[in-house]
Amino acid sequence: MTHWFHRNPLKATAPVSFNYYGVATTPAASKICNDLRSSRTQLLELFTDLTCNPEVMKNATDSYFSLLQGFINSLDNSTQESKLRYIQNFKWTDTLQGHVPSAQQDAVFELISMAFNVALWYSKYASRLAGKENITEDEAKEVHRSLKIAAGIFKHLKENHIPKLITPAEKGRDLEVRLIDSYIIQCQAEAQEVTIARAIELKHNPGLIAALAYETANFYQRADHSLSSLEPTYTVKWRKYLHLKMCFYTAYAYCYHGQTLLASDKCGEAIRSLQESEKFYAKAEALCKEYGETKGPGTTAKPSGHLFFRKLGSLVKNTLEKCQRENGFMPNPNQRKN
Secondary structure (H helix, E strand, O other): OOOOOOOOOOOOEOOOOOOOOOOOOOHHHHHHHHHHHHHHHHHHHHOOOOOOOHHHHHHHHHHHHHHHHHHOEOOOOOOOEOOOOOOOOEEEOOOOOOOOOEEEOOHHHHHHHHHHHHHHHHHHHHHHHHOOOOOOHHHHHHHHHHHHHHHHHHHHHHHHHHHHOOOOOOOOOOOOHHHHHHHHHHHHHHHHHHHHHHHHHOOOOHHHHHHHHHHHHHHHHHHHHHHOOOOHHHHHHHHHHHHHHHHHHHHHHHHHHHHHHHHOOOHHHHHHHHHHHHHHHHHHHHHHHHHHHOOOOOOOOOHHHOHHHHHHHHHHHHHHHHHHHHHHHOOOOOOOOO
16 A cells, blocks of 8 residues: 655754864874764765665664764763764754754754654654555565554654753754653554555455554654644644544545444444444545645655545445445334345
8 A cells, every 4th residue: 555654754863073172182093083974974975865765874873873972971881971972063053944954062863853853754764654655564564663663763752862962952952851751653554554555455344444544643643743833824724733643544434344243234324323434534635635735844745645545535435336226225123024
């Protein structure tokens, strides 16, 4: 199944020379600074290189972060921080607030901001792969794996690195808990979309598919709720996507629940379930239009034209018609036999 995912822009950053005259006084120290500069530049270039794959990204990430650790942790394996932690100022923009940069003279801020971009890259890689026509089973697994990696990076930053910042995360910006939570939950929800698609292809039990779809809708609702108290100017487009997907997977849940009821000869209940599915599909359709017309950071697309959306519309319509036909054939239990 072809998927469509909303993506916010990558973070941008100012160049860093890592030239420390008077501090890096030996050839070995100068080499480390040169390696830091070149590995950082290479990693930043890979973020926008469409030929980059997870293996190349992992190697580049490991290369830069292994060097950056010398600016964060003491080299004598003690619990003390490095004396170099606050030697360099780093500037990074925000995924939602565009060209307005945040700056901190802290290597931990650099690690968090760069890793944030790495997580975004994995989510964007998954999105590109998932948007292909006739995605293979191996590609679907790669999409699922990349989204899990992205969620894991965001979660690791939230729990282990952001609390170490001397300057707390600014409200409404990337490193604030409400935004991080939304990124984590969105990646989890999208990974589950891949699971649902696979379950449908393998013709798994409709009850299982309905349960997965309902859980996915709840993921999207939670991600949307996490953004609800933030400035609408920056979040409105993202929230349209999350609300759209919540309605879409609620429609999926009612549709497959209706199939389960129909298999149990509960035609009346099945029809009511499919009618609810129609309602949520109609809401999702309206939100698709609103999403396409809403200005703000993120993907520009017309989701109602995507195959993943059109397929559900046909499924709901055909299943409801089947329920209504079978309901018409059901014998009247009050009819007296001759």
